Structures are given as C-alpha cells and as structure tokens.
Amino acid sequence: xxxxxxxxxxxxxxxxxxxxxxxxxxxxxxxxxxxxxxxxxxxxxxxxxxxxxxxxxxxxxxxxxxxxxxxxxxxxxxxxxxxxxxxxxxxxxxxxxxxxxxxxxxxxxxxxxxxxxxxxxxxxxxxxxxxxxxxxxxxxxxxxxxxxxxxxxxxxxx
Numbered sequence: 092x093x094x095x096x097x098x099x100x101x102x103x104x105x106x107x108x109x110x111x112x113x114x115x116x117x118x119x120x121x122x123x124x125x126x127x128x129x130x131x132x133x134x135x136x137x138x139x140x141x142x143x144x145x146x147x148x149x150x151x152x153x154x155x156x157x158x159x160x161x162x163x164x165x166x167x168x169x170x171x172x173x174x175x176x177x178x179x180x181x182x183x184x185x186x187x188x189x190x191x192x193x194x195x196x197x198x199x200x201x202x203x204x205x206x207x208x209x210x211x212x213x214x215x216x217x218x219x220x221x222x223x224x225x226x227x228x229x230x231x232x233x234x235x236x237x238x239x240x241x242x243x244x245x246x247x248x249x
Contacts, residue, residue, distance in 0.1 A: 098222065100213035101229045105239050107206050109246045111198045114206040115171035117246050118196060119144060123153070125245035127238060132184050133160030142176070144168060150176050161186055166193065173197045178212065182221030182228075192217055208242075210235055 107114050117125070123139030131137040135154025140162075143149050148165040167175035178192045192214045199207040212229050215222045228234050 098216050098226075100211045100215065101226060101235060102209070102211050103235045103239055104207060104209040105243055106201050107208055107243055107246050108204065109206055110204050111200050111206045112171045114208060114246065115174075115198045118198075118208070118242060119170070119174060121245065125241045127241055130233075130238070131160070132162070132180060132186060133158060142174070144170075167195075171198055182218050182225040190217060208239070210239065 109117070119142050122142050126140040128137045131140075131152050133152055133154050135156045135158050137152050138155040140152045141150075143165060146165055146168050148168070149161055150163045150165060151159050151161045153159055161179070163177035163179040165174065166177050167173060174196050176194045176196075178194050179187055179190050181187045181190055192212060195211045195213070197209045199209065201207045212235065215226055215229075218225050230236075
C-alpha cells in the first residue's frame with residue numbers, strides 16, 4: 092500500500108497575558124480591531140474584519156465602502172477552548188469557495204492568568220503547486236508571526 096504524507100502544517104504559538112476567556116474573545120469578537128488592514132483581498136480599502144460566532148458563520152473583511160469579501164467560514168466554534176476556520180484564499184490571494192485549508196487556534200490556560208495560543212494552518216497541500224509559495228508567505232514575518240504579534244498587542248491594550 093502506498094500513501095502520501097501530508098506536508099507539515101505551519102504552526103505558531105505565543106503566550107499572552109490574559110485569561111483564556113479574554114484571549115478567545117479578543118481573537119474572535121475583536122478580530123477586526125487587530126487584524127492588519129494590509130492583509131485583505133477585496134478591492135476596497137479594508138475597514139474591518141469579522142468572524143461570525145457560530146459553526147457555519149462567515150470569516151470576512153469589510154471594505155470602507157461597506158463591501159464584504161469572504162475569506163472562509165467557521166468549522167468549529169468551541170469557546171473559550173478553540174476555533175477552526177476554513178481558509179478559502181488561494182496563493183493568488185483570491186477567494187476560492189472550493190479550496191479548503193484550515194486554521195485552528197487553541198487557547199490553553201498557562202497559569203497566572205496567562206494563555207498559550209497555538210495556531211496551526213494545515214491542509215496546505217490543497218493549494219496544489221502553489222503550496223510552497225503559500226507556506227513561505229504564512230511563515231514570513233508578515234504572515235502568522237506578524238498577525239499574532241498584532242493580536243498580542245491588542246490584548247495588552249486595556
């Protein structure tokens with residue numbers, strides 16, 4: 092029997108100075124406050140971004156002209172422990188409803204009011220030949236490292 096080994100997922104983790112419930116709430120309900128405005132796919136300048144708080148909810152950006160541009164949808168909604176989002180943006184940075192990669196974020200109590208936030212972006216093989224270019228983008232400082240740094244700064248603001 093021959094099989095293929097799925098390529099490694101992109102994994103990042105940070106420890107934040109917030110209890111798990113607050114860490115989850117800022118990641119989800121305040122998503123538009125900390126997501127970088129430069130990380131968008133719509134034609135209008137991005138005003139905000141949102142995650143609808145339920146399985147099947149949308150994950151999308153909102154343009155300053157009121158337009159909405161979908162990025163994916165919520166696959167798992169388990170507050171305050173984890174969320175799994177379908178990332179349906181190809182390596183060409185366009186929405187593709189037939190593409191499925193997954194972004195799972197876990198919120199793990201780390202003692203003393205801290206939370207370990209673990210992010211895994213997986214199923215990159217579904218991007219086909221563009222997988223390595225996408226992986227490089229996700230692993231760059233403008234990728235998940237920078238995005239999580241923005242999130243951490245938002246949590247520090249009270």
